[in-house]
Amino acid sequence: MKNLYLLIWLSLGLSNLYSQQSDCNCPVDDDYEMQLQTALIGTEYHNPLAGYEGTQFFSYWTQGEVVLNNGDVIKNIYVRYDKYLDELLWMRNSDFKAGILKKGAIAGFMLYDDRNKLSATFTKKIIILPFIDSADTYLQVLVSGDLSLYAYRNTSVIWREYKLLNNNKYLISAGGEYHWVDLKRKSLLDVPILQRTKMRSVLRSNKIMVRNDESEMARAIGLYNAAPR
Amino acid sequence: MEKPNKSFFLVRCHVNLLILLTLTAFYYLPGTVKCEPYSGFSTGSERLFVHLEKLVYVTGESLKYKVYLLNGTSPDKAPCSKILYFTLAGVEGNTRADWRINLGERPVSGSFTIPGDMKAGIYVLRAYTNLMRNGPVQQVYAQHVLIMSLSEVTPETLMIPLSGDTVAGTEPVIVQNGYMLKLATTKASYTVNEKIKILIDPDFQQMPENNADLSVSVSAVTPFQELIPETDIYACLKRETNHSEITDLPCKYPVENKGFILTGRIRHRDNPAPLSNAKILLSVTDSIAPQILYTETDAAGEFRFYLSSIYDNMDLILQFGDQSRYADYIWEVDHKAIYGGHLSTEPVLLQQQSVAFLNAIKDLRLIEAIYTSEKPVMKQKSGVRDVKYFSPPDFIIYPGDYLELVNFKEIADNILPDVKLMIRNREVTLQILNKRTKLWQENNMVLLNGVPYTDLAYIATLGTKDIQRIEVISENLLLGKLTLPCLISIYTYDNMIPENFLKNNTFTYRNLVIPNNPDNEPIPEVVPGEHDPDFRTTLYWNPHVILSGKETLALEFPASRFKSLYTVKIRGFTGKGYPLRADTSFEVK
Numbered sequence: 001m002k003n004l005y006l007l008i009w010l011s012l013g014l015s016n017l018y019s020q021q022s023d024c025n026c027p028v029d030d031d032y033e034m035q036l037q038t039a040l041i042g043t044e045y046h047n048p049l050a051g052y053e054g055t056q057f058f059s060y061w062t063q064g065e066v067v068l069n070n071g072d073v074i075k076n077i078y079v080r081y082d083k084y085l086d087e088l089l090w091m092r093n094s095d096f097k098a099g100i101l102k103k104g105a106i107a108g109f110m111l112y113d114d115r116n117k118l119s120a121t122f123t124k125k126i127i128i129l130p131f132i133d134s135a136d137t138y139l140q141v142l143v144s145g146d147l148s149l150y151a152y153r154n155t156s157v158i159w160r161e162y163k164l165l166n167n168n169k170y171l172i173s174a175g176g177e178y179h180w181v182d183l184k185r186k187s188l189l190d191v192p193i194l195q196r197t198k199m200r201s202v203l204r205s206n207k208i209m210v211r212n213d214e215s216e217m218a219r220a221i222g223l224y225n226a227a228p229r
Numbered sequence: 230m231e232k233p234n235k236s237f238f239l240v241r242c243h244v245n246l247l248i249l250l251t252l253t254a255f256y257y258l259p260g261t262v263k264c265e266p267y268s269g270f271s272t273g274s275e276r277l278f279v280h281l282e283k284l285v286y287v288t289g290e291s292l293k294y295k296v297y298l299l300n301g302t303s304p305d306k307a308p309c310s311k312i313l314y315f316t317l318a319g320v321e322g323n324t325r326a327d328w329r330i331n332l333g334e335r336p337v338s339g340s341f342t343i344p345g346d347m348k349a350g351i352y353v354l355r356a357y358t359n360l361m362r363n364g365p366v367q368q369v370y371a372q373h374v375l376i377m378s379l380s381e382v383t384p385e386t387l388m389i390p391l392s393g394d395t396v397a398g399t400e401p402v403i404v405q406n407g408y409m410l411k412l413a414t415t416k417a418s419y420t421v422n423e424k425i426k427i428l429i430d431p432d433f434q435q436m437p438e439n440n441a442d443l444s445v446s447v448s449a450v451t452p453f454q455e456l457i458p459e460t461d462i463y464a465c466l467k468r469e470t471n472h473s474e475i476t477d478l479p480c481k482y483p484v485e486n487k488g489f490i491l492t493g494r495i496r497h498r499d500n501p502a503p504l505s506n507a508k509i510l511l512s513v514t515d516s517i518a519p520q521i522l523y524t525e526t527d528a529a530g531e532f533r534f535y536l537s538s539i540y541d542n543m544d545l546i547l548q549f550g551d552q553s554r555y556a557d558y559i560w561e562v563d564h565k566a567i568y569g570g571h572l573s574t575e576p577v578l579l580q581q582q583s584v585a586f587l588n589a590i591k592d593l594r595l596i597e598a599i600y601t602s603e604k605p606v607m608k609q610k611s612g613v614r615d616v617k618y619f620s621p622p623d624f625i626i627y628p629g630d631y632l633e634l635v636n637f638k639e640i641a642d643n644i645l646p647d648v649k650l651m652i653r654n655r656e657v658t659l660q661i662l663n664k665r666t667k668l669w670q671e672n673n674m675v676l677l678n679g680v681p682y683t684d685l686a687y688i689a690t691l692g693t694k695d696i697q698r699i700e701v702i703s704e705n706l707l708l709g710k711l712t713l714p715c716l717i718s719i720y721t722y723d724n725m726i727p728e729n730f731l732k733n734n735t736f737t738y739r740n741l742v743i744p745n746n747p748d749n750e751p752i753p754e755v756v757p758g759e760h761d762p763d764f765r766t767t768l769y770w771n772p773h774v775i776l777s778g779k780e781t782l783a784l785e786f787p788a789s790r791f792k793s794l795y796t797v798k799i800r801g802f803t804g805k806g807y808p809l810r811a812d813t814s815f816e817v818k
Contacts, residue, residue, distance in 0.1 A: 031483065031533060032483075032487060032535055035524060035533065035534075035535060038523070038524065038525060038709055038710070039522060039523045039524060039709050040707070040709065041521075041523070041618040041706070041707065041708050041709075042618075042706075042707050043702075043704050043705065043706055043707070044665075044704060044705035044706070044707055044712065046665040046666065046704075069616070092707060092710070094710045095710075095712075097707060097712065099707040102616055102618055104616050104617070105616035105618075
């Protein structure tokens with residue numbers, strides 16, 4: 001019973017604490033958030049791969065939050081990530097037209113599932129893509145910590161067969177350095193920014209098989225971050 | 230061991246629950262002042278004090294100020310508002326001037342040149358944030374100042390307000406007595422042009438904090454000290470009289486914590502019927518890239534734009550986005566001015582000594598205007614440009630690179646392959662090829678120097694001699710609820726928009742902002758005899774004196790030839806928001 005009281009008391013206190021900004025007790029201007037939603041600007045989206053077989057999009061239209069470069073957050077809009085174009089789409093409520101949001105204005109975005117639970121977080125990074133030059137790219141954050149794991153959700157096209165192929169790539173980052181990694185044990189252990197022996201020990205003690213398994217790779221990085229140095 | 234009674238547990242549970250509910254109720258009661266204007270506004274959320282260099286001015290002079298805006302809820306934290314408004318209004322309602330400044334994390338300083346056409350008399354200088362407009366007018370900072378006009382004869386009587394326009398409140402401010410300043414001059418009197426030294430000693434009595442942001446003014450004592458008293462720094466920090474009254478006030482004016490909010494209303498010309506759901510575009514003339522914002526009017530016909538500092542000191546052009554004229558509707562923009570209402574005044578006959586003083590400062594103003602070299606105006610850094618939503622274009626054409634083409638039809642026919650301009654029965658239409666759909670789309674709007682422009686007949690007349698460059702976006706743009714079917718941006722050499730178009734189709738708002746002094750601007754050192762004759766009545770004004778540590782701070786400056794009694798005034802706040810005040814005086818013989 002005591003624990004229950006403590007929980008209620010803490011939740012009341014915390015809800016009050018988080019309803020204010022930490023820096024100054026500025027009130028949240030609901031109208032400002034509404035204005036961000038209604039005043040969105042983008043180019044009209046036309047699907048260049050309509051009728052192609054495969055997964056062009058990361059998910060279906062879902063509720064999302066878009067974080068802008070200046071820190072503003074646009075909430076409660078329907079968004080979708082086009083893996084082929086590497087662009088974030090939003091659906092205009094008034095006429096259900098889809099638009100491409102300007103990548104230059106966006107720092108990242110979050111996608112929520114039907115139960116309003118966070119399902120994926122994307123961040124924009126400048127990375128050097130294979131066979132392409134460095135570019136602003138949306139990366140899905142799989143693990144965030146001392147060692148972070150990102151997924152570059154990409155789709156390549158087989159034009160003759162009207163097919164799309166998943167071409168996901170993974171990046172490990174620490175201290176501002178980025179390294180591509182394959183879903184293979186050897187590739188993971190070869191990443192120069194991690195301690196090979198420590199990672200090997202994490203893999204062995206937790207019986208983790210990272211081969212072609214993205215979630216196991218994420219688990220390994222998470223356990224590596226949690227393990228003592 | 231005896232088993233505890235079941236009812237005992239039940240009673241304990243109920244008692245615990247009662248304690249919990251009581252604690253929660255106390256925690257949420259409105260008696261605790263919180264800065265949450267949207268759930269129950271409290272003007273206690275912001276407190277303002279302005280230190281003025283002096284209180285008697287002549288037209289054309291600069292009214293120099295230092296602004297201390299405090300977060301009333303947590304004085305050690307940054308205030309919420311980022312915009313401050315000033316109103317300088319004559320007590321007789323004759324003339325007024327309004328201006329606006331941007332606020333930062335730290336106190337800011339600046340100056341406002343008193344317009345030459347202001348009539349002589351007593352004025353009320355008010356300073357306030359948009360949030361403070363929700364409270365009573367007595368809550369805003371107010372200070373009486375006397376302004377003399379160079380073009381008028383010095384008046385022999387002045388209309389003095391009967392009731393004080395000072396900050397209201399009954400509860401005294403909590404002043405931490407541990408924070409004191411000791412202020413002294415090295416001598417009681419100085420000779421003309423002699424170097425004066427003042428010593429500021431922070432006597433913080435082992436208080437944990439030892440830093441403070443201060444402003445220092447040294448100006449001649451005037452015969453008007455009783456008629457125009459200085460607004461007390463402590464009085465500005467008074468709490469409200471009645472919390473419950475204030476928390477019940479509706480919050481009409483939002484806090485401008487992101488930047489300037491341009492608010493307005495569109496209503497019918499003949500009756501107050503509002504225009505709801507109107508699509509509105511805000512643009513500015515720009516030679517680099519369009520900066521267009523979109524909003525809609527609500528059921529009351531009100532609209533709101535949140536503007537970053539890139540829109541400062543620009544003419545904001547407002548127009549309907551769907552190209553509807555709504556000729557019967559008028560625009561009303563909230564100028565955010567505070568009107569103190571009618572002040573009861575009484576005439577006060579000035580003594581000969583006072584008239585002589587006023588004549589003297591007018592003469593000195595003329596001398597200063599002639600002999601003092603004008604300081605170059607510091608240009609404030611423009612803010613970072615917003616994201617360019619209308620670039621990169623699909624192609625850019627510089628007509629000057631080609632043979633001369635006399636009008637836009639020739640330009641479209643010859644050097645703009647995806648653009649057609651047609652003139653049929655004196656009607657001009659424009660078509661652009663959409664690169665996605667491969668369809669020709671009609672567009673009745675272009676961007677002329679960044680401004681949405683619908684007079685295609687005028688565009689048709691522009692040729693190589695007029696147009697510097699043309700940018701074409703060959704895909705549809707979604708702008709709020711509007712869909713722009715492709716877009717042509719035309720930039721002319723003169724970077725102008727025809728006045729007739731602006732007059733008939735738009736509403737223009739001049740977004741004037743007075744720039745602040747740069748934070749670390751060095752105080753110009755006055756060298757005695759630098760300009761002759763030196764009759765300054767303000768010997769020293771330093772709005773940025775930082776006390777750090779507990780050492781005595783020494784400030785030096787020369788006396789002028791104006792023999793008078795001078796007062797040294799130091800005002801400011803510690804980093805935790807405790808007010809500091811110190812005064813002393815000396816004579817120049």
